[in-house]
Amino acid sequence: DVKVTQSSRYLVKRTGEKVFLECVQDMDHENMFWYRQDPGLGLRLIYFSYDVKMKEKGDIPEGYSVSREKKERFSLILESASTNQTSMYLCASSSTGINVLTFGAGSRLTVL
């Protein structure tokens, strides 16, 4: 019954490493989103995509990039991880015209 799958639940990386966070949805949704979640700060939008090969910056895109080569897959990339990117990362998807986001279980990243 899992709809949005994030490949890694927990990752520990070192400063300067390149990090890939993968997200796959099986609902044929057009829209996909990456948020980070920090205590008390809520969910902050990093990047989103409305279609394959399309991407748009969210509210906090600095230090991140994304890739959407296939409709079902949306990857978040940290080119050079830093300690302030230690966070919970949540992927979500939605269908065009539908406002409700379906979230994955999250990927908790620790950068040492």
Added chain:
Amino acid sequence: GENVGLHLPTLSVQEGDNSIINCAYSNSASDYFIWYKQESGKGPQFIIDIRSNMDKRQGQRVTVLLNKTVKHLSLQIAATQPGDSAVYFCGERAAGNKLTFGGGTRVLVKP
């Protein structure tokens, strides 16, 4: 939405009582609002939503109230159960298809 720094506000509720979770939203142009529930170790789950042309919407044991005059949203949970213990957060949509979210409120249900 709410920004309470590093600490989540916490609502302690006796099992069986009603819970009211509040959210102040920031943009008077927001036309859509949503509530999510997030249990420990899980991703957020959709609870209920409401459009700005409505004041109230009811679901199963939950009611969302919208007061556009004071930019306030609330989620009421009837007969709170232990399984309702979670972090609840509201979201608003102001432009495009982007949702922005508040910091959340932790609900602890006491047996």
